[in-house]
Amino acid sequence: MGLYATVMDSITEYSGLSPAAFFTIAALMVVVYKVVCGMFVAAGDYAAVKRTNIDYAPREPVQLGDVTEDQLRAYDGSDSSKPLLMAIKGQIYDVSRSRMFYGPGGPYALFAGRDASRALALMSFDPQDLTGNIDGLGASELEALQDWEYKFMEKYVKVGQLVAEKSTTGSTESVDKLQDSQKLEGS
Numbered sequence: 682m683g684l685y686a687t688v689m690d691s692i693t694e695y696s697g698l699s700p701a702a703f704f705t706i707a708a709l710m711v712v713v714y715k716v717v718c719g720m721f722v723a724a725g726d727y728a729a730v731k732r733t734n735i736d737y738a739p740r741e742p743v744q745l746g747d748v749t750e751d752q753l754r755a756y757d758g759s760d761s762s763k764p765l766l767m768a769i770k771g772q773i774y775d776v777s778r779s780r781m782f783y784g785p786g787g788p789y790a791l792f793a794g795r796d797a798s799r800a801l802a803l804m805s806f807d808p809q810d811l812t813g814n815i816d817g818l819g820a821s822e823l824e825a826l827q828d829w830e831y832k833f834m835e836k837y838v839k840v841g842q843l844v845a846e847k848s849t850t851g852s853t854e855s856v857d858k859l860q861d862s863q864k865l866e867g868s
């Protein structure tokens with residue numbers, strides 16, 4: 682009897698299965714093993730993933746003080762070395778801890794680096810509503826905006842406020858003036 686026949690006979694004798702059934706089951710077990718292993722990250726790969734995410738490690742919010750709208754745009758998440766900032770009613774909050782919402786590719790990325798008061802009050806994703814100008818809003822919309830402001834005050838650190846122009850003399854223009862200028866732009 683040849684080696685091949687001996688092996689096949691032994692398989693049947695020890696497993697009680699036909700050689701075809703035995704090899705089919707063995708192949709399925711290999712597939713299952715591979716699939717289950719694929720669900721886990723190898724220790725080396727995990728270290729690599731952590732290294733690439735190092736930019737997103739939580740940092741202490743830095744106080745920025747007076748910031749113009751143009752300057753705020755730089756904090757929209759496109760530069761991962763900068764915090765993610767967003768403003769409501771001219772008050773700027775560090776929303777870096779919610780990068781999954783406001784970071785690039787996030788569902789609310791369009792709000793980052795902006796005063797999103799109008800968009801939030803109206804629950805709108807229209808780019809035209811990405812402004813701090815809240816003129817003409819109704820009572821319930823202003824109330825919705827107030828709720829958003831409370832949520833942000835509670836959840837995030839305030840790091841500055843929007844000003845129309847950064848003053849060199851130390852005195853700053855008010856957010857009202859910023860909103861006035863936006864009104865003029867919009868008209």
Ligand code: HEM
Nearest residue numbers: 776779782788789792800801802803804805806832833836
């Ligand atoms: C189909 C409609 C929507 C669904 C299902 C939805 C769902 C959600 C969910 C599940 C969260 C996470 C809440 C949390 O974990 O704290 C969230 C957060 C948020 N949503 Fe929506 N949303 C919708 C529409 C909108 C719209 C229209 C706006 C504004 C224009 C908006 C603005 C936000 C903001 C700003 C946050 C983040 C708040 C934070 O920083 O904690 N959402 N949304």
